Amino acid sequence: MTPLMFAADQGHDFMIRLLVNQSPHADIRHKDSLGCDAFYIACARGHILCASYLLGCGADINTINSKQNRPLHVVAKLGKKDMVGWLLRMGADTGVSSTQPFDGMGVKGPPLEIAKASCLPPSLGAQILEMLERSDPDSRRAVRYT
CATH class of the missing domain: 1.25.40.20 (Ankyrin repeat-containing domain)
Structure with missing residues (x-):
């Protein structure tokens, strides 16, 4: 580091x-x-x-780690609701899938699937799922940062 x-x-x-x-x-x-x-x-x-x-x-914004996970995947898994919202507003790609599961999870896929499989408190999990499900590519920032 x-x-x-x-x-x-x-x-x-x-x-x-x-x-x-x-x-x-x-x-x-x-x-x-x-x-x-x-x-x-x-x-x-x-x-x-x-x-x-x-x-x-x-x-x-869609940088990948060695397990092909992106920031939106990790914040959905960890329950960082404010960061999920910010990444979505900034244009993070919701459709891209991770190719390897997170440690302790047998699930891989798009951020929505990661959030569904995460062991988050029910109310927090529901809020994050709603944010990811409602995410509309047209409502995101017109300019994408790369």
Whole structure:
């Protein structure tokens, strides 16, 4: 893990801005041993401000890790409702399937299937499922970040 990834993991948006702007070695596309970059890590931790800054710097909203999971898959699994909504508004692809199951889950597929199989509290799970089911590609941001 790089300092940029640690900052994303801990939600230190100021440090992310500092590293991206001041350090020639802060590469937003660098991946750790699990194939996760700083954007994926910020999303998985629910740090919207950090993810927003990284997305604005050119991070890929549909970045994949070594198990072919994307940020929308992991936040649906972990129950990060606000991050699910933000990723959907920013144009994350809901139709793409993971090719390998998450640890502890026998399910692979699109984020909706991951959310259905997650062991979330019923009310939270229902809210996330509704968000993913209602997601309309036309209502998302017209400009996609890549």
